[in-house]
Amino acid sequence: GKMSGTVVLLLDEIHRLDKTKQDFLLPLLESGQIILIGATTENPYISISPAIRSRCQIFELKPLSTDDASHAIDRALNDKEKGLGKYNVELTDDARALLIEKGNGDLRSTLNSLELAVLSTKQELQDNHQDDQKIIITQKEMADSIQMKVQNFDASGDGHYDLVSAFQKSIRGSDTDAALHYLARLIESGDLVSICRRLAVIAYEDIGLADPAAAEHAIVAIQAAQMVGLPEARIPLANAVIELALSAKSNSAISAIDAALADIRTKKVDSIPANLKDAHYSGAKKLGHGVNYLYPHDYQNDWVAQQYLPNNLLHASYFAPKGNSKIEARYKATYQKLKQMQSDNLRNNH
Numbered sequence: 001g002k003m004s005g006t007v008v009l010l011l012d013e014i015h016r017l018d019k020t021k022q023d024f025l026l027p028l029l030e031s032g033q034i035i036l037i038g039a040t041t042e043n044p045y046i047s048i049s050p051a052i053r054s055r056c057q058i059f060e061l062k063p064l065s066t067d068d069a070s071h072a073i074d075r076a077l078n079d080k081e082k083g084l085g086k087y088n089v090e091l092t093d094d095a096r097a098l099l100i101e102k103g104n105g106d107l108r109s110t111l112n113s114l115e116l117a118v119l120s121t122k123q124e125l126q127d128n129h130q131d132d133q134k135i136i137i138t139q140k141e142m143a144d145s146i147q148m149k150v151q152n153f154d155a156s157g158d159g160h161y162d163l164v165s166a167f168q169k170s171i172r173g174s175d176t177d178a179a180l181h182y183l184a185r186l187i188e189s190g191d192l193v194s195i196c197r198r199l200a201v202i203a204y205e206d207i208g209l210a211d212p213a214a215a216e217h218a219i220v221a222i223q224a225a226q227m228v229g230l231p232e233a234r235i236p237l238a239n240a241v242i243e244l245a246l247s248a249k250s251n252s253a254i255s256a257i258d259a260a261l262a263d264i265r266t267k268k269v270d271s272i273p274a275n276l277k278d279a280h281y282s283g284a285k286k287l288g289h290g291v292n293y294l295y296p297h298d299y300q301n302d303w304v305a306q307q308y309l310p311n312n313l314l315h316a317s318y319f320a321p322k323g324n325s326k327i328e329a330r331y332k333a334t335y336q337k338l339k340q341m342q343s344d345n346l347r348n349n350h
Contacts, residue, residue, distance in 0.1 A: 007034050014038035015047035022049040029055050043161065063105020070100060072107055076114060084118050089135045095142040102146045117145035160191075164198050172206040176245040183241050187234050196222045199240055210250035210325040214243050248325035259318040270310035303338070305345030314346060 009025075011017070028034045029052070036056065040047060044058055064072070073096065076083040091099075095117075103110030117137050125133055163185055170178035186195045203218035221240035225233035263269070279290025294304045309316055317339065321332035 006032060008037065009034045010037045010039070012039045013041070015040045015042040015044075019049045022052050026051050026055075046161070064103075064107055065105075066100055069103055069105070069107065069110055070096065073099065073110065073114060076111055084115065087118055087122060087135055089118055089137065091137045092139065094139040095137045098139050098142050098146070113142070113146045117142050120145060160194070163189075164194055167195075168198055168202050168206070171202050171241065171245045172249065174245055174249065176242055179241050179245045180238065183234075183237060187230065187237070190230060192225065192230055192233055195237060196225060199237070199244070202244055203240075205254050206249055206251060207244055207247045208250045208253045209328045209331055210248035210322070212327065214247040217243055248328075250322045250324050250328055252319065252321050252328070256319040260316075263313065263316065263318075268312070270312045272310065273307045275306065276308065305342055307346070315343075 014022070025034065025036060026049075029036055036052075038044075038048070038052075038056070044053055073091070077085065077089055077091065079085045091114075099110055099113055099117075103113065114137075118135055121135050121137060121141050125135065163182060167179065167182035167186060170182055183195065199218055199222055203215035207214050207218075218240045221236040224236040228236075274288045274291060275293040277284075277287075277289035279285065279293070284290055294306045296302050296304050298304075307314070319335055321328055321335055323329045323332060
């Protein structure tokens with residue numbers, strides 16, 4: 001039927017709507033027919049349509065503080081109508097601390113664990129014909145009632161991206177202990193695929209040419225981890241993470257390819273030099289393709305100066321090697337020497 005007036009539409013877990021269904025709300029938002037309140041545990045900048053997002057105010061709800069969680073626990077223990085106040089419960093300090101820690105700011109999870117601990121302990125007392133005794137929740141009873149996996153991990157959610165980001169940044173920053181901490185959290189979540197994929201990226205993005213052997217070792221460790229699976233996969237993964245964190249760092253390779261891509265995307269690029277064009281087919285020479293190509297292996301040191309870059313990029317320089325390790329310093333010296341020889345040749349021929 002038709003809507004009359006303005007409707008307040010509350011959509012819980014709005015991220016579950018695909019982008020097409022989200023965009024269906026757009027004309028209703030623009031016309032003022034609906035006031036949309038969307039709730040999501042995901043990152044709205046990833047999971048919500050940009051068109052919808054641009055027409056909404058975004059508010060981030062923070063996890064509850066330790067004090068907030070503790071007050072909520074007290075209310076639950078004292079509320080005789082809706083809480084656990086009808087039971088004679090004593091919660092030890094270490095049990096309370098564990099409950100708050102594992103709740104991780106999620107009050108629903110915290111209260112569910114508390115209720116489970118109380119009811120399961122009460123049942124044990126009944127089974128032992130001790131119904132009249134006080135229900136004492138110690139750290140042991142609480143631990144038995146809590147799912148001990150890392151809380152709030154969602155392989156497709158915002159927490160996943162934050163965790164993987166922290167993992168890479170810790171290795172990049174050479175903080176071995178932090179890297180192992182985030183590795184442990186990823187392992188505890190069971191997300192072997194993300195660990196292996198991210199380690200491969202880190203090896204070539206952040207260590208790169210400063211220590212190519214470390215990248216090779218990381219790939220071998222990834223293959224071993226995939227072969228044995230969890231929990232044994234933690235062993236080769238830990239080896240790789242420690243080595244990468246303590247290796248020399250260089251992002252010169254990714255910076256170089258990004259600079260080359262920027263030229264392709266922002267500049268008019270001239271055609272490939274004729275001497276480099278394919279000449280294997282009949283008639284290629286008539287087109288000038290491959291003519292005057294100099295075969296480097298026919299020359300001393302397997303190198304000869306000739307034009308490789310298009311005319312409008314003759315003096316382009318993408319690779320900016322760093323000197324953070326002996327091996328990259330060697331690459332740097334070779335690159336600069338060849339670049340100078342090529343430059344001298346171009347200057348003499350133009």
